[in-house]
Structures are given as C-alpha cells and as structure tokens.
Amino acid sequence: MRVFRASRSLATVVVVVVVAAMLSCVRAAGDTYLIGVGKADITGPVVEIPFHGYAVLSQVGTGLRQRLYARSFIIADAANPADKFLYIVVDTQAGDTATRLGVLEGLKALGGDYAGFTQKNVAVIGTHSHSGPGGWHNYLLHQIPVLGFNKQSYQAIVDGCIQSVKNAQASLTKGTLTVGTGTVQDGNINRSQWAYLANPQAERDSYASSTDTTMTVLGFKRSSDGKNMGMLTWYPVHGTSAYNNNTYVTGDNKGVAATMTEQAYAQDANSAPGFVAAYSQANVGDTSPRVLGQWCDDGSGQQCSLEASTCADGTVTNCNGRGPFFEKGDQGLSSCYEIGRRQHVAAKSIFDSLATNGTPLVGTSVNSFHFFNDMRYFQFQLPNGTAVQTCPAALGYSFAAGTSDGPGVSDFKQGDAGLPNAQNNVFWQAVSNVIQTPSAQQVACQGAKPILLDVGEMMAPYPWIPNIVDVQLLRVGQLVMIVSPGEATTMTGRRWKAAVHDAAKTSGVTGTGVEPIVVLGGPANSYSGYIVTPEEYEVQRYEGASTMYGKWTGPAYMNLTVSNINYLAAGNTGSPSQTLLPPDNRGVSLSFIAGVVYDNPALGKSFGQVLTQPAGSYARGATVKAVFQGANPRNNLRLGGTFAAVDQLVNGQWTQVRSDADWFLTYTWTRVDGLLGSSTVSLAWETAGDGAPAGTYRLHYYGDSKTPITGSIKAFEGVSSSFTLV
Numbered sequence: 001m002r003v004f005r006a007s008r009s010l011a012t013v014v015v016v017v018v019v020a021a022m023l024s025c026v027r028a029a030g031d032t033y034l035i036g037v038g039k040a041d042i043t044g045p046v047v048e049i050p051f052h053g054y055a056v057l058s059q060v061g062t063g064l065r066q067r068l069y070a071r072s073f074i075i076a077d078a079a080n081p082a083d084k085f086l087y088i089v090v091d092t093q094a095g096d097t098a099t100r101l102g103v104l105e106g107l108k109a110l111g112g113d114y115a116g117f118t119q120k121n122v123a124v125i126g127t128h129s130h131s132g133p134g135g136w137h138n139y140l141l142h143q144i145p146v147l148g149f150n151k152q153s154y155q156a157i158v159d160g161c162i163q164s165v166k167n168a169q170a171s172l173t174k175g176t177l178t179v180g181t182g183t184v185q186d187g188n189i190n191r192s193q194w195a196y197l198a199n200p201q202a203e204r205d206s207y208a209s210s211t212d213t214t215m216t217v218l219g220f221k222r223s224s225d226g227k228n229m230g231m232l233t234w235y236p237v238h239g240t241s242a243y244n245n246n247t248y249v250t251g252d253n254k255g256v257a258a259t260m261t262e263q264a265y266a267q268d269a270n271s272a273p274g275f276v277a278a279y280s281q282a283n284v285g286d287t288s289p290r291v292l293g294q295w296c297d298d299g300s301g302q303q304c305s306l307e308a309s310t311c312a313d314g315t316v317t318n319c320n321g322r323g324p325f326f327e328k329g330d331q332g333l334s335s336c337y338e339i340g341r342r343q344h345v346a347a348k349s350i351f352d353s354l355a356t357n358g359t360p361l362v363g364t365s366v367n368s369f370h371f372f373n374d375m376r377y378f379q380f381q382l383p384n385g386t387a388v389q390t391c392p393a394a395l396g397y398s399f400a401a402g403t404s405d406g407p408g409v410s411d412f413k414q415g416d417a418g419l420p421n422a423q424n425n426v427f428w429q430a431v432s433n434v435i436q437t438p439s440a441q442q443v444a445c446q447g448a449k450p451i452l453l454d455v456g457e458m459m460a461p462y463p464w465i466p467n468i469v470d471v472q473l474l475r476v477g478q479l480v481m482i483v484s485p486g487e488a489t490t491m492t493g494r495r496w497k498a499a500v501h502d503a504a505k506t507s508g509v510t511g512t513g514v515e516p517i518v519v520l521g522g523p524a525n526s527y528s529g530y531i532v533t534p535e536e537y538e539v540q541r542y543e544g545a546s547t548m549y550g551k552w553t554g555p556a557y558m559n560l561t562v563s564n565i566n567y568l569a570a571g572n573t574g575s576p577s578q579t580l581l582p583p584d585n586r587g588v589s590l591s592f593i594a595g596v597v598y599d600n601p602a603l604g605k606s607f608g609q610v611l612t613q614p615a616g617s618y619a620r621g622a623t624v625k626a627v628f629q630g631a632n633p634r635n636n637l638r639l640g641g642t643f644a645a646v647d648q649l650v651n652g653q654w655t656q657v658r659s660d661a662d663w664f665l666t667y668t669w670t671r672v673d674g675l676l677g678s679s680t681v682s683l684a685w686e687t688a689g690d691g692a693p694a695g696t697y698r699l700h701y702y703g704d705s706k707t708p709i710t711g712s713i714k715a716f717e718g719v720s721s722s723f724t725l726v
C-alpha cells in the first residue's frame, strides 16, 4: 500500500512538473527577433553653460555629479532584418530636431547596416532631466534661456547617441522580448490637479489616481545563452527633482534609476555583460517628483492654492513642490536620489518576475511610420464628426508663471505686460524687436488662451518654435510605441494610448487574437511643449498655456496616428506622404557663449598640484575633499572617461573604484582669475550613502589645459595623498 501510494504521489508530482513545464513553455513562447542594446556617454560642457529645462539664466554649470548617457535599443525582424527600429533614450530635457538630424546624418555616413536607420524608424526620446547643459535645441525660443546654440554641447549628444547605436549594433543577436507592468509607489504626484479636474467625472472615476502609477518594462533576453541584455521602461515623472539652483550636471531621477539598475545587473549571473537599463519618459506633462505636494515657503504652513498655485501674497513666487527629502537640498541622499531609487526598485521587481508574470511579444513583424505634420491650421475631424483645427504655435500667459517645480522663463515676470526684461539677457536684446502681434485668425484659433508670445508666427531671425512636428509610431509584435513630440498630460496619454490600442485591435495590424499593448514615450524627436486635453486647455494653467497648437493639439495627434495605423501592418513598406519638412537651424543659430581662451596655473603652481589635501583618516559617512590646481573641463569632455576618480589601495596596487559617473563623487570647477586663466577643481566624495568599505583610498583628478597662443590641449593628472576610511 505504502509503495503504491508513494508511486501514485510520485506520478502526481511528475504530472504536475510536466504541466508546469508546459505552462512555462506557453508563457515563454514569444517570437524571436534581432535585438541589440548599447549605451554611451553624452556629457557635454559641464561648466559655463546654462542648464536646459528650468529656463533659469543663472543656472549655469559648475561641475558634475553624474555623467549623462544615450541608451539605444535596436529591434529587428529576424527574417527581414531591414525591418527594424531604433529607440534612443537620452538624458536630456527632450529629443529634438537638431540632435535627431545630427544622429540621422551620422548613421547615414556610417553606411552599411546603419544606413537603414532613417526618419521612418529612429526615435529620440528625452528622459526630461532639467540638469544637463543646454545649447542643442533647434529653435530660438529654447535657445534664449541658454544663450544660444552651443556646438560642443550639441556634438557631445550626437556623438554619444551614435556611439550608443554602434554599441547596440555590436550586440545585435537573436532574442526574445517580454513586457511586464507594475506599480511605482510614491514616485509621482499631479502638479495641475485643478486642470485635471476639468476632465469628465466618469472618465476620472475610471482611474485610481490622477497620475499614471503604472510602470511598463520591456525585457531583452538573448537566445544564445538565455542571458538578459537589458530593459526599457516607461513611467511618467518630471526630471525636476534637482532644484532650479542646482549647478551640477545629473540625469535627475531617471539618471539615478538607470545607473542603479545597471549596477545591480552588472553583478547578476543571468545577465550578459553590458546590461543596459533605460528609463524612458512617458505621459509626463502634469506629473511632479515633488511627491509631498505643493507648499508655500512663506512661513504660513499652507499648501498653494489648487486653482492657481499661489500663496498668501497672491503670487506663485513662494509655491514650491516638495520631494521626499526636500530639506536636504540636492546633495547625497537627496529627493532626486530617492525618486530614482523608487523607480529602480519597481523596475527591478517587474523585470525579475517577467518569466512568470510577463507577456512575451508574439508576431515576428517589426514596423514603423514617421512623417512631419504642419500644425498651422491643420484641419481634421474628431471621432464624433466635428471639424476642428490646430493653430500656429503660441504660448499663453500662464507659461510665464511656471510651475511648482520651478519658474518658467526667468525673463518673463507676471504683471510685466508679458514683455521680457531685455536688460537681463543679451539674447533678448538681440531679438526683442521681432516680438509679434498675433493675427486675428490666430487669436480666434487659440481660443481660451490669451497669447503672450505668438512664437509660431515669429520667423526672424529664424523660426522660434516648431510648427512642423514629428508623428511616429513603432511596432514590434503586439507592442506599439507612440513617440510623442510633446509632454502629454496624464489624461492625454491615457486617451491617446486607448485610441491607438482600439485602432490596432480593430484593424488587426498587431495580430489577431492577441491584445495590443501600447506605451507612450516623449518628449521626443521635435520638442513642442505640452499636450493637454481639450478640457484641461480651457483651464489655461501652465501646461495648457504651453500647449502650443491650441485646444485640439491632442486630438490632432490622435487623429494622425490612428488614421495611419495600417502602415504598421506586417509586410507594409509604405509611409504616409510627406509635404513640408521642418527648418534646420543648426547653421544659422545665434550663440552668446564664448569658448575657452586659455588656462594657466596660479603663479608658482602647476596643473594638477594639490592645493588642499584630504585629512589622513575619515569615519565612514564623512565627506572627503581635495582641491587641485585645475583647468577648464570644456577643453576635453573626456567622453567615456572621467574627470574624477577614487582609487583604492588593494594588495599594494591603486585601483579605480569610483568615477565621475558615480552619484556620490562630485567634481567642482571654479574660475579663480579670468585674466590669468587660473582655476581650481575640487573633488568631494560623500561616503554617506556610497557604501564604500573601510580601506585606504586617494582622490584622483584628470584634467586638460589649453596652452596660451598655440591653443594646444595637454592632459595632466593630480593625485591626493592617501587617506583611510574607517
């Protein structure tokens, strides 16, 4: 009996195991694609250039906390490798026309497999960090707060993007793709609830939150040895954790998350070397990482008003969003670090359960379409048949007020009749005579928006803003990626994703009998402000005032993507027809940023000489610091290298254990004497949070000086005395 029972239960076990194996087979039965992942450094000039995002002219770089990267993902049809697309996530405020053109030209010049990357299938998406050097935008309005177009800043991004594509191409191999979703707790908050409340009650009631809390993860696994190559995630939260007075280059919260995830999988036996984790931005428009809400910093202890984000004095000046560790500033374990960590924890947990909870992509076809649409009086029909139109770009008055994440354009002051304060900015002095009075047609078209800047009708000295924008969808299997040129708000993103989902399902372009999955990435390709819902537009808060093509901007994008969904069908090689192309302003753009003249050490000193040594010993948790005789880091960006390192003494050998890519090691450059050209560099290692073990260490500075007269660039190094961490 016992034997019989035992064998019966053994049989049961065997059956269970077989069924489980079959189930896991069913789960894992995704189709095979050609997949590649790659990453490269895009860190431009870290000093003397204003940052792009907050539009605060005084937010000029003084150093580096974290390097910036481009992360590229190639997905191709394994049977027809020419059917492919490239999704590049860059640690910048947005993907934009000039950088995308530069990337396309660079890929074309490389030829071979790279020549197959064209307008149609290349998407460039910004993480929306507000803490990177500016000077790479194609249009005048976005050049003004950063003093123009800076060739070095632009080229660093373009070169880094191309290098990341090369790295992705080098890793290209057969593999599978799996999608998973999960929730990020306390990673974002709505920052324009008053506008959100204008959306229909029934629609709002169908969602648990007034921001999207879902993170979507796409896992890349190669077939050769079953190892994980990387992940691409989508989750909406503004890259505004670091304050608008931060002057250290960082990738903001998504830069932190990406680094943490890559470091976690670098030590994982199931991962291939060079694991790449990218945190794509999503329907970010009305989200904030300041998750404790919006408060009046005027001693009142009150929250800002819901309607206008104002405080007791009736202005927005004292209204600031608060991140989880808002009192701490931007150093060390800051709000930025914490919001990055929260995204990393969610992404890792979703990724680690892809094998059991994920949805494998099925359907071998990979397809995409792209075209430029002129938004000036573009006429179309809403789904209910009503004829509407978009307008030439314009910005409303609330644009000037900014948000609780930071002010808008600093040169605008409310109550200033909307005109910029020309004395503050050489750029405004050069262009303020071309401020346009909007035409009657434009005023009527923009409807509820009182026009502050009629940027879409301002063409001198070159166009101020895009009127011609990118419309693009990418597809692999049942997954469709909407590539949004603007910052779609929460509800816009939901409606847009639902419209594309329904169209994909009805048309069957993503396969029959399989539920389409739709994600939205942006701001991408040509930065074109915000995209609110028509109801939110009527409220004209900051996001509505920055929805440039009028009330029907969002429905227009939905019409344009949905009407062309059939171009995603398997085997389709066509593209929507193309009329006007956007202007390329790279060759004509103004620049008011001077180059490096020369460097000299202070009298009696030499480059790299240590001016202040660290102490001999520190308790773990302390900040270690050394000061060196320096030179301007704009002389050599050291892309893929470092300006700063921590070396550890291991078995009598100095080994680099931290670089300037590490959050807790900062690099600060200070101009000491402009005439002589002397400067200092200080390296600081915040060992609190870093987790470094006790040991013997030293700080190491890598610099490059520019010789007077000849202009030649010479590399040098500086090494501090050693210290112990106990």
Ligand SMILES: *[C@@H]1O[C@H](CO)[C@@H](O)[C@H](O)[C@H]1NC(C)=O
Pocket: 188, 189, 190, 191, 193, 209, 210, 211, 293, 294, 306
């Ligand atoms: C939305 O914003 C309001 C007002 O700032 C705030 O009270 C609420 O907690 C927020 N809700 C979510 C889910 O973000």
Ligand SMILES: *[C@@H]1O[C@H](CO)[C@@H](O)[C@H](O)[C@H]1NC(C)=O
Pocket: 243, 244, 245, 246, 320
């Ligand atoms: C930077 O801005 C934040 C938020 O407004 C403020 O709390 C902090 O004191 C500022 N830091 C400096 C150094 O001015």
Ligand SMILES: *[C@@H]1O[C@H](CO)[C@@H](O)[C@H](O)[C@H]1NC(C)=O
Pocket: 379, 380, 381, 382, 383, 558, 559, 560, 562, 563
């Ligand atoms: C988009 O608008 C056009 C009119 O210009 C209309 O014919 C078409 O049906 C609309 N498409 C969708 C998907 O609503």
Ligand SMILES: *[C@@H]1O[C@H](CO)[C@@H](O)[C@H](O)[C@H]1NC(C)=O
Pocket: 382, 384, 385, 386, 534
């Ligand atoms: C069609 O939809 C728009 C937007 O929701 C609305 O403003 C308009 O009144 C609707 N038209 C009709 C005829 O229902």
